[in-house]
Amino acid sequence: MNNQSNYGEAILQGFQYLLSNHSNVFAIGQGLWSPWYVGNSMRDLENDFGKDRVMDTPVSEQGCTGIALGASLCGYRPIVIHPRIDFMILAADQIVNQAAKWSHMLGGNGNRPTVTIRGIVNRGGEQGAQHSQVLHSWFAHIPGLRVVMPATVQDARDLLIASVLTDDPVVYIDDRWLYDDEDMLSPPKDLTLHGIGPKRLRIGEHVTMVGASYSVKLCLQAAQQLEKENIESEVIDLRVISPLNVEKIVDSVRKTRCLVVVDGGWSPCGLAGEIIASVTERMGPSRYVANRITIPFAPAPTSKVLEEIYYPTTEDIVSQVRENINALNQ
Amino acid sequence: MSNDCSDRLGDLSDATKYIDRLNISSVSAEKIFSYLETMLLIRLAEQAIAKLITDGHVKCPCHLAIGQEAIPTGISDSLKKSDYVFGNHRSHGHYLALGSDLNKLLSEVLGKATGCSGGMGGSMHLSSQETGFLGSVPIVAGTIPVATGAALAAKMSAKGQIAVSYFGDGSTEEGGFHESMNIAAVYKLPILFVCENNLYSSHLDINLRQPSDTVSRYAKAHCIISKVLDGNDVVAVASCASELIDGIRNGAGPAFLEVVTYRRLGHVGPDENIDVGVRRSQKDLDAWKKRDPIKRLKDAIVDDGLSDLASLENKELEIQARVDMAVIKAMDAPYPSKEDLMKLVYSGRVNE
Numbered sequence: 001m002n003n004q005s006n007y008g009e010a011i012l013q014g015f016q017y018l019l020s021n022h023s024n025v026f027a028i029g030q031g032l033w034s035p036w037y038v039g040n041s042m043r044d045l046e047n048d049f050g051k052d053r054v055m056d057t058p059v060s061e062q063g064c065t066g067i068a069l070g071a072s073l074c075g076y077r078p079i080v081i082h083p084r085i086d087f088m089i090l091a092a093d094q095i096v097n098q099a100a101k102w103s104h105m106l107g108g109n110g111n112r113p114t115v116t117i118r119g120i121v122n123r124g125g126e127q128g129a130q131h132s133q134v135l136h137s138w139f140a141h142i143p144g145l146r147v148v149m150p151a152t153v154q155d156a157r158d159l160l161i162a163s164v165l166t167d168d169p170v171v172y173i174d175d176r177w178l179y180d181d182e183d184m185l186s187p188p189k190d191l192t193l194h195g196i197g198p199k200r201l202r203i204g205e206h207v208t209m210v211g212a213s214y215s216v217k218l219c220l221q222a223a224q225q226l227e228k229e230n231i232e233s234e235v236i237d238l239r240v241i242s243p244l245n246v247e248k249i250v251d252s253v254r255k256t257r258c259l260v261v262v263d264g265g266w267s268p269c270g271l272a273g274e275i276i277a278s279v280t281e282r283m284g285p286s287r288y289v290a291n292r293i294t295i296p297f298a299p300a301p302t303s304k305v306l307e308e309i310y311y312p313t314t315e316d317i318v319s320q321v322r323e324n325i326n327a328l329n330q
Numbered sequence: 331m332s333n334d335c336s337d338r339l340g341d342l343s344d345a346t347k348y349i350d351r352l353n354i355s356s357v358s359a360e361k362i363f364s365y366l367e368t369m370l371l372i373r374l375a376e377q378a379i380a381k382l383i384t385d386g387h388v389k390c391p392c393h394l395a396i397g398q399e400a401i402p403t404g405i406s407d408s409l410k411k412s413d414y415v416f417g418n419h420r421s422h423g424h425y426l427a428l429g430s431d432l433n434k435l436l437s438e439v440l441g442k443a444t445g446c447s448g449g450m451g452g453s454m455h456l457s458s459q460e461t462g463f464l465g466s467v468p469i470v471a472g473t474i475p476v477a478t479g480a481a482l483a484a485k486m487s488a489k490g491q492i493a494v495s496y497f498g499d500g501s502t503e504e505g506g507f508h509e510s511m512n513i514a515a516v517y518k519l520p521i522l523f524v525c526e527n528n529l530y531s532s533h534l535d536i537n538l539r540q541p542s543d544t545v546s547r548y549a550k551a552h553c554i555i556s557k558v559l560d561g562n563d564v565v566a567v568a569s570c571a572s573e574l575i576d577g578i579r580n581g582a583g584p585a586f587l588e589v590v591t592y593r594r595l596g597h598v599g600p601d602e603n604i605d606v607g608v609r610r611s612q613k614d615l616d617a618w619k620k621r622d623p624i625k626r627l628k629d630a631i632v633d634d635g636l637s638d639l640a641s642l643e644n645k646e647l648e649i650q651a652r653v654d655m656a657v658i659k660a661m662d663a664p665y666p667s668k669e670d671l672m673k674l675v676y677s678g679r680v681n682e
Contacts, residue, residue: 026486052486058516063475063509070479070493073464074414076486078479093506097469098476104674106457106465107448112677143675167677194678243676 002186007156008179011041014160015079017188019049022077025164026053028064029081029118037083038120039179065091065117069099069169072115077164085119085173086133099169100144112167116160121175121213123264123300126307132300136212137263137270139171140242146170146193147242151216152201153183155239162191175214175264197245200252204232207321208252208259210275212238215262215312222317231325241271246278253279258324259290262317267294289324293317335542339558342590343529343543345617348560351629357565359636361407363645365564366631368406369399369624370646372423374653375432379422379439379453380600387661388439390452391468393420397562397594400623401526402427404567405494405587408575409462414480414493416473417466419454420526424466424496430458432652436660443670444663450674470531471497471504474523478510481521481584492520492578500531502545511552511584518583522574523549525586526561528593535609549586561589562623592618 005013018025031037033046033056046054057064061082068078082088088095095117102113123132140147146168150156156174163170170193201216202223209219216237223233234252238244253259259279263272272292279290293312301307341347354362376396382388398420406427409415417424425435431446438445439453447457454468464480467473477495484491501507502525514521525545529536536543549556555577557570567589574585594615596603604612631637 058509058512060509060513062506063478063513066472066475066506066510067479067482067513070414070416070476070481071483071486072479073476074480074483074487076483093469093472094475098467098472102465103677105447105451105455105467107445107450108674109447109457110459110464146676 002184004182005153005185006179007153007181008040010153010157010185011160011174012043013185013188014157015042015045016048017161018164019045019053024075025077025079026055027079027081028055028057028068029083030057030059031083032056032081038081039176041174041179061087061090062094065094066098068115069094069102069113072113073111075111077114079116079118079164081118083120084122084131085135086130088117088119089135095139095145095169095171096142100142104144113169114167116163116170116172118172118174121173123177123311124307126302126304127300128302129299134264136173136241137265140244140271144169145242146240147173148193148240149173149213149238151178151211151213151237151239153181154185157185157188158191159196159239161188162193162196165190166193173213177214178217181217193240197240198236198238198248200234200248201237202233202235204234204256206231206233206256206258206325208234208236208249208256209262209317210236210238210249210259211262212241212271213264215264218312218314218317219262221314222321225314225318226321231321233321244274244278246275246282249275250279250282253283253288254286257288258321258328259288260317260320260324261292262312263292263294264312265294266297267292268297270294289327291320291324293320337542337544337547339544339590342558342560345592345614345621348562349620350626351633352563352565352626354565354630354634362627362631362636365403365568366624366627367645367649368403368427369564369627370649371432372399372403372426373624374650375426375435376422378436378653378657382439382657383600390439390441390454391598392439392453393598394595394600395420395423397618397622398526398528398591399423400564400567401524401561401589401591402496404564405524405571407568408572409494411460411462412489412491413462414477414484414491415463416477416480416494417456417463417496418473418498418501419466419468420498421456421466421496422453425456425458425463428458428461428463430461430463433656433659434458436656437663440660441665442660442663443666444660448670449666450670471501471506474501474510475506478514478519478521481514481519482517484520485517490579492522492575494522494524496524496526498531499525499527499529499536499545501525502548503539508548511548511554514584515552515554520578521584522571522578523554523584523586525588526591527588528591530593530597530610532597533606533608538608544588546586546588554584554586555582556586556588558588558590561591562621562626564623564627592621594618
């Protein structure tokens, strides 16, 4: 039966499904017994499934991530939760040096590192430089890691299930700014990330907009505004940013000749630049315009006056698209 | 309150002490010979690897543990194939002491497809699922949290398995070590932390890195039971490990074993590197060679009349022949195929 849920509850339903149907799944991380840390996305799990399977831990990001990896090598499918992705950097050795490379450097021997590393993005609210980052491009740079970023309510649940049931280390990144978005959910089922990739959420002729997670929401809002000006936007939700499949984007850009990539991260060596480069390599000599809309190359500020100019807005996208279309028409 | 660090190794780090023959009276002859065989196998295999480096066949960094053979030999005696063991950059001995395949070790060091890690890892990335050696990596302290996770899995599965984490004294200076010790203690995980304190981390003497030369004081801080002993006495190591492992299997929670030894060669490669180590001297090295774990065991065997020197020599020649054969086999083995570079990165196909 379908049910109406918000994004945060959809993540919760993903956990409930996994813990109910897969006895080798457990969750471990800081703040799991406190809604203060993980919002409504893990509410009451420790009561429903026991504190042995939903473990709130000491303040040890590296230790807990390594522990989840170690348990995965012994047949488990742990999910380690970092309630703020900024703190996940303390676990970088276990994610980048150990989990990502484990199977490759040991010649595929033994169990694959079936660990899911969940990092929560929690921006805004004057939280400042060390409480507001999005770091997906870092992890997408590392071979061996899969990196997923759900933008929709359905994906918030389904990509979590697929991440946990895929035989690779997966970095699953959700964004607190999406937690109140609502949608109807179909019943959950077993999924893997094999075959899951970018998805076209809106069809249009004039511009291709690409985003992941919260950026997709901005793209959809911009598309609605542009529609009033008779500009038809194609919106592509990346969903899985590594390994990245750009074929759908290339097909779309061949049609629109106009690409705008929106990313909540920084530009240098980032996701938006990677998409433009990958598309360009496949486009051949065709003429097209491409832009990226990202955050300023500065740490996140705390003062609300600065915060207001820090994050990309729908308006930024709309004006960039207008500019690009004018350029193409000249 | 005094802030001096009175906890020290004392005689255990004195090369001129603990040089006498071992006391083997409490152990069966069969077991004593099996210890000797394992220790000789590790020693001769590592000497063969040293020669492969010198002859230019092996380029990958090899960290040899010559002089440290008693530790994994004694500990593995109490382990089962279903246990989970993790090593580090200096793990040839950890791997072999569990009974893992010699041919596959030499092939791995040579980067061959027949290696224990398919030729993808080399000396620093060994694994042998059949014997419970789940993996070794050179990031210092990198596998300590991973081994702790295997202990959590063992506790959840409740089949009586334990985890063993081998690391050196340098690892005790890393944060991941302390995080893991704390978590293991608070969750009462079935894990044996083994610190092979060989008094050096790379070029630096432990006295230049820590206020005390004994690392078991960290176990005390984390409320973990600990023992400190001569790591060049295989009988003492085996007996102590057996006691600690029994406790772990019976639900007593983690234990910490500090085994004191000496790194006879440089940090990496086949040379003694006297010039590289700070405070490392020829005098110390010569003294530690007399505290050799194999020599002390052989002396005891001969003194107690379990065997004579000629028979021990023959035994050694047999093992040398095995190692020589393994080297030839490994040299002749094929390299990985070019497809292997990409096919192990992800499960299944990518970009579907």
